[in-house]
Amino acid sequence: MRLILLGPPGCGKGTQSQRLTEKYGIPQLSTGDMLRAAVKAGTSVGVKAGDLMARGELVSDDVVVAIVADRIEQPDAKKGFILDGFPRTVPQAEALDRMLKEKGLRLHAAIELKVDEGILHQRIAKRVADMLASGKTIRADDNPEALEKRVHAYRLQTAPLVSYYKNHGLLRSTDGMASIDEVSAAIDRILGKAGQAEAPARRAARTRKAIGKAAKAPKAKARKGRAAARKRPAKAVARRAPAGRRKAAKTRRKPINKAGRRG
Numbered sequence: 001m002r003l004i005l006l007g008p009p010g011c012g013k014g015t016q017s018q019r020l021t022e023k024y025g026i027p028q029l030s031t032g033d034m035l036r037a038a039v040k041a042g043t044s045v046g047v048k049a050g051d052l053m054a055r056g057e058l059v060s061d062d063v064v065v066a067i068v069a070d071r072i073e074q075p076d077a078k079k080g081f082i083l084d085g086f087p088r089t090v091p092q093a094e095a096l097d098r099m100l101k102e103k104g105l106r107l108h109a110a111i112e113l114k115v116d117e118g119i120l121h122q123r124i125a126k127r128v129a130d131m132l133a134s135g136k137t138i139r140a141d142d143n144p145e146a147l148e149k150r151v152h153a154y155r156l157q158t159a160p161l162v163s164y165y166k167n168h169g170l171l172r173s174t175d176g177m178a179s180i181d182e183v184s185a186a187i188d189r190i191l192g193k194a195g196q197a198e199a200p201a202r203r204a205a206r207t208r209k210a211i212g213k214a215a216k217a218p219k220a221k222a223r224k225g226r227a228a229a230r231k232r233p234a235k236a237v238a239r240r241a242p243a244g245r246r247k248a249a250k251t252r253r254k255p256i257n258k259a260g261r262r263g
């Protein structure tokens with residue numbers, strides 16, 4: 001299964017991706033995590049991305065597309081993956097379509113988590129508090145100024161993907177304001193339906209196959225019958241004469257008795 005989780009920062013994409021990873025055994029591919037790792041490792045990508053990320057701006061499409069192209073080649077992504085934070089622009093979505101097409105793969109759904117923007121600040125503040133409480137390092141972009149920019153970037157550059165995937169028949173939206181468990185249940189229902197939508201197509205293919213076989217069957221039977229008749233000796237075919245003629249033959253065979261009658 002290949003999924004995209006769509007939504008603004010703080011909508012719950014990360015949390016739901018992790019749950020889906022556990023449920024389906026497919027990796028969560030978070031471009032944010034990959035970029036943060038690159039920044040930490042000081043790679044050339046990290047150097048390019050670091051400042052942009054800290055400011056809450058998007059990293060360039062070609063950098064992110066190259067990272068994703070590499071990542072989906074890894075063995076653990078062969079069974080499928082959950083894209084979290086990618087694509088974030090229409091050119092990224094188009095690049096993903098090309099990548100998958102080249103591999104003969106397809107996306108199953110783009111799941112949008114719809115939230116009121118007002119809640120995003122509260123959620124990010126909670127994430128910061130949780131991270132501090134567990135002794136983790138706070139993200140450079142988890143502050144009010146950067147969050148403003150990230151939400152702005154979402155509105156401007158990422159929100160058009162909702163129409164993009166709607167036009168591709170892949171968009172499924174759910175209420176991201178509900179509790180974590182409720183959102184998970186809604187995603188399960190969406191994925192269940194996506195599975196069922198494939199079932200009628202498979203059933204139709206089976207029916208077409210069965211109809212094809214049935215249409216061929218009578219012809220084959222008739223062919224067999226004709227071949228058998230050709231092999232049968234003529235004598236066997238005309239073994240019994242019709243009842244009328246049999247009676248006449250019997251009558252003919254009876255000798256005439258003294259009284260001049262047959263019998």
Ligand code: AMP
Nearest residue numbers: 031032053056057058059064085086088
């Ligand atoms: P995230 O962890 O998904 O919130 O991403 C954190 C930051 O990484 C974003 O604000 C961007 O600067 C950068 N980033 C992550 N994914 C992408 C992407 N698909 N395209 C461009 N920039 C990205």
